[in-house]
Amino acid sequence: MESNPTLKAAIAHYDALLQETPTTLTESRDFLAARSAEEKMIFGGRPLSPYLRPHFITAEQWRYLCAECARIWECVEIVGRTALTDRRIYDDLGITDGEARLIEIDPGYTGISITSRLDSFLTEEAFSFVELNAENPAGISYCEVMARIFMDLPVMQRFVEKHPVMPLYARHLLLETLLTAYQEWSGGTDKPRIAIVDWEGLPTQCEFEQFQAYFQSEGFECIIAPPEKLDYHAGRLCCGDFKIDLVYRRVLTNDILERPEECKALVNAYRDRAVCVVNGFRTKFVHKKMFFGVLTDERYAALFTPEQQAAIRAHIPxxxxxxxxxxxxxxxxxxxxxxxxxxxxxxxxxxxxxxxxxxxxxxxxxxxxxxxxxxxxxxxxxxxxxxKVPTAHEVFPHFTPEGEITFIEQLVDLDPLLFHGKVGGAFTRLSSTALCNVTSGGGMVPTFVLKD
The missing domain is CATH 3.30.1490 (Dna Ligase; domain 1)
Known part of the structure; x- marks a missing residue:
């Protein structure tokens, strides 16, 4: 997309507000650091967002992003449906026998991946995806909590007087997605008891705790349950005395296959349709990184319309x-x-x-x-x-664990969050290296849309 002077002016205005007085930078740092610790914005024991500015995009960019993600998602659904009956795609994706056995289980609701994340780079010349996290994307709660913190920052409150923004809150969309799947699965409208399922001691534990508190604030009973503590008997999946209706699955399929004894209660309950699990295991089709290989392989071009083929050429490496x-x-x-x-x-x-x-x-x-x-x-x-795809870079105000503040150039990875294939939010990962990944040492900031 073309260079946008409004975006550049907004960034310059925010940075000027940060540096308006000798103490504004340090006061902003201290505010964000304290609120981040209070709100559990921690990943693996370190602050997840050691930056003093969110990532701004224009409303035009946001509309473009949403439209192009929707077009690519049409291709995701086509491959997911076709793969169920086309063994060539199984082989080309690298689906293992263990994965195939889980994929064959009907989850009880429609959609190949109903909560997902497309990792991308948005530059003036291109909008390129590098991966699809279709299995159990992290960051949905982290980005909303950090966005709310930034909206309370005094500098941001002054900034929006001149540049109104739309923060991207998505936890309610995740909850709606879980409930829609549960209602389709159960055929009823009763309120499910929710378990967030993953191993104990993971770097994402704080996000699980954020989600648990959010679900409870919305009136849902919710626990965080490691797979090995689940018990399946008499047609019910339980964790202790807590009976589970709906699993928000964060445990990876690979881990389930590597530790089958610890995960057998979850898998057996899922197979028997005794519990609704979101996402289900059919996400593995499109979660494999070779999914992009299927999209860009001429042998599969006939699966897609000319418009979809054009979108693949434009956005998929x-x-x-x-x-x-x-x-x-x-x-x-x-x-x-x-x-x-x-x-x-x-x-x-x-x-x-x-x-x-x-x-x-x-x-x-x-x-x-x-x-x-x-x-x-x-x-x-x-x-x-x-x-390689064109990558985006931008200078951000950053603070170290020792409190030192510097303006540093960062690689900017913009990650749209999709619910039932529609973009409902986004956040941005930042890194000083070519691997723009939080697990590899990068950080994140919320994405804010500058209103027209």
């Missing part, structure tokens, strides 16, 4: 499974390994099914020897290669 043999690039047949070696500086190698930046090798940051090692390791495992 070329992606292929890392393997020996021929493939296509820009309509030409190439030897894949020769192509990967010849074009290291514009490619990334990543595992098909990991998170938190694990196993990712960035070609333009690796030495030739490191790149060759990554190729060799990728050939032995389940890896893919993906083309």
């Amino acid at each position: 070329w992606t292929r499974r890392l393997a020996e043999g021929k493939t296509t690039y820009a309509g030409e047949t190439v030897d894949l390994l020769e192509f990967i070696r010849a074009h290291q500086t514009r490619l990334v190698i990543k595992p098909n099914d990991e998170y938190g930046g694990k196993g990712v090798v960035v070609g333009w940051e690796a030495t030739p020897a490191e790149w060759e090692t990554a190729i060799a390791e990728g050939l032995r495992g389940d890896y893919l290669v993906q083309e």
